[in-house]
Amino acid sequence: MIPTRVATVLLAMLGAAGSASCIDPIHTDNVTALGGEASGVREGPTHRPGQPCLTCHGGSGPGSPEFSVAGTVYAVRGGAQAVEGVSVVLTDANKETRTLVSNEVGNFYIEASRWAPATPMRVELQYGGKAKVMKSLIGGNGTCAFCHYGADNEATHMPPVFMSDQ
Amino acid sequence: MKSNLVTFALTALLGLTVTATLTASCSSPATSARVDALGPARAQFDVVVPMLVRRCGSIDCHGSNYRNMRVYGYGGTRLRDAGAPASSVLRPDFPANITADEVEATYQAVVGLEPEIMREVVLAGGAGPERLTLVRKGRDEERHKGHLRITPGDTADRCLLTWLASSVDVAACNAAGCVGDGGLIEGEGCAQ
Numbered sequence: 329m330i331p332t333r334v335a336t337v338l339l340a341m342l343g344a345a346g347s348a349s350c351i352d353p354i355h356t357d358n359v360t361a362l363g364g365e366a367s368g369v370r371e372g373p374t375h376r377p378g379q380p381c382l383t384c385h386g387g388s389g390p391g392s393p394e395f396s397v398a399g400t401v402y403a404v405r406g407g408a409q410a411v412e413g414v415s416v417v418l419t420d421a422n423k424e425t426r427t428l429v430s431n432e433v434g435n436f437y438i439e440a441s442r443w444a445p446a447t448p449m450r451v452e453l454q455y456g457g458k459a460k461v462m463k464s465l466i467g468g469n470g471t472c473a474f475c476h477y478g479a480d481n482e483a484t485h486m487p488p489v490f491m492s493d494q
Numbered sequence: 495m496k497s498n499l500v501t502f503a504l505t506a507l508l509g510l511t512v513t514a515t516l517t518a519s520c521s522s523p524a525t526s527a528r529v530d531a532l533g534p535a536r537a538q539f540d541v542v543v544p545m546l547v548r549r550c551g552s553i554d555c556h557g558s559n560y561r562n563m564r565v566y567g568y569g570g571t572r573l574r575d576a577g578a579p580a581s582s583v584l585r586p587d588f589p590a591n592i593t594a595d596e597v598e599a600t601y602q603a604v605v606g607l608e609p610e611i612m613r614e615v616v617l618a619g620g621a622g623p624e625r626l627t628l629v630r631k632g633r634d635e636e637r638h639k640g641h642l643r644i645t646p647g648d649t650a651d652r653c654l655l656t657w658l659a660s661s662v663d664v665a666a667c668n669a670a671g672c673v674g675d676g677g678l679i680e681g682e683g684c685a686q
Contacts, residue, residue, distance in 0.1 A: 332501050421641075447641060448552070463587055464569040467555035468640050475553040475586075481581050483574040485553060 329476025350445055358383050359390065377410055377433040378488055382471035387440065398437035399451065401430045405490040406480045410434025414491060415454040421443035445470070455491055532613040532676075533605030534620075538662040543567060543597050544671025544678060545653050546604070549643045550632070553586060563628065566601045567592035568678055573599050590678050604628065620659025629654065 362379055369375050381398035384391030397418060403409040414430040418438075426443050428436040448465035467477075472489050480487040530573070547567035550556040557570025560582075566573045573585035573596045584593070605612055611625050624631045630636040632644035644650045650670035656663040672678060 331507075332498075413558075448643075464552050467550075467552035469554035481580060481583055481585060483572040483585065484559060486586055 352388065355383075355388050367423050373431055373435060373437075374433045377435050378473060378477075380471045380473040380477070381435075381437060382469070382474075385437070386442060386471070394440040395470065396440040396442075397426075397428070397436045397449075397466075397470035397472075398435070399476070399489055400434040401436065401489045401491060403491055406487050407490070411455060411491055413455065417452040417454060418445060419450040419452075421448055422446050453489075453491055458492070460491060528562065532609075532616050534616050534657050535660045535662070536601060538657055539601045540597055541662060541664050541667040541671070541673075542653055542657045543592055544673050545650050545667050546600065546671075547592065548671050549650050550640070557613055562603070562669065563607055564598050567600070572596065581627035592678075594616075615658055616660070620655060620661075623655050625659050626658075629658075 358380075362376070362383060365375060379400075381391075381395055385393065385395040385398060387394045399416075401411050401416065402413045403411045410430070410433050412430055412432045412434065413430065415436075416428040416430065416435070416436050417425060418428070419425045424443075424445065425493040426438055426445075428438055430436045447468045450465055451462040453460045453462075474488045476489045478485060478487070509621060513567060514536055524567075540599065543565075544567070547557070547570055548563050550563075551565035551567060551570035555561075556563050556565045557567075558564065559571065566589075568590050569584070570586060573593065575595075608627060615621070615623055624633075624635070625670060627636065629644075631638040631640075633646055633651070634642035644654065648670070649666040652663050653667035653670050667673070
């Protein structure tokens with residue numbers, strides 16, 4: 329009888345270890361770090377401008393739908409004024425193109441179910457008759473704020489996506 | 495009685511498996527083991543870096559301090575001198591060059607990825623480059639989040655392989671790295 333109980337306990341421990349291994353603590357921490365919703369803003373297309381959208385909408389939850397590309401565009405480099413109506417033209421490695429348009433808080437996105445672009449991907453912003461091409465290509469991460477965040481003049485990242493330098 | 499014996503045997507087997515797994519996970523290489531790093535010609539790497547930055551070095555890929563293979567330069571992350579004032583910090587989009595320190599840091603990162611295999615490939619005059627994860631991943635022959643970045647036979651591939659053979663094809667590297675007479679060519683000016 330004793331060996332049977334020992335086996336049961338061991339199996340239970342292995343089962344618990346297996347379940348624990350399915351939790352991604354990094355993802356959990358990243359989601360937690362984003363904090364709660366801004367006051368008066370409901371979940372939806374206008375929430376959380378400037379945040380890394382795919383942290384929650386990247387397929388691991390808790391947000392849905394899943395996006396393949398998403399971000400926020402601002403008027404000037406380092407500024408906080410978002411721009412509505414910017415056309416974000418994406419061209420993937422297969423030369424397929426999609427054009428996303430920023431909404432009233434500057435957010436733009438496309439669901440992964442509608443487009444799964446092949447990288448590298450070219451990005452061009454068009455607004456008011458002007459066009460601005462991103463100098464490098466997106467290598468593999470559709471979260472614009474993965475590289476575009478925080479302060480300017482940093483060695484390791486760019487400021488939030490901007491339409492013009494000044 | 496027979497049932498208890500079978501249960502006991504299964505329990506013992508389970509215990510041995512768990513113990514063996516834990517033991518294996520705690521083993522480590524000998525602390526005295528060393529490999530003398532031997533990379534392809536350092537001087538020839540200057541012309542290889544623009545290709546690596548262009549093909550591999552975006553901030554969301556190998557232009558990141560979180561990667562073992564770190565590629566520094568214009569268009570990706572920049573090497574930061576910890577003691578430098580904020581006003582002199584290089585930005586991913588300025589200036590449009592790759593500094594000597596960035597070339598050196600990238601060289602160390604690339605050569606140090608698999609020092610044993612790199613040494614073997616270099617001593618073999620560049621033969622068997624596919625032994626290097628660098629080559630296999632770039633060609634997407636091994637699972638690579640960035641997928642295909644270097645197509646066998648293209649300019650980037652020739653650049654990398656000739657460098658591994660210490661006889662770098664400068665023209666191929668310049669084409670793949672978008673380097674013109676005036677230095678790096680930005681975005682639309684480069685067909686790569």
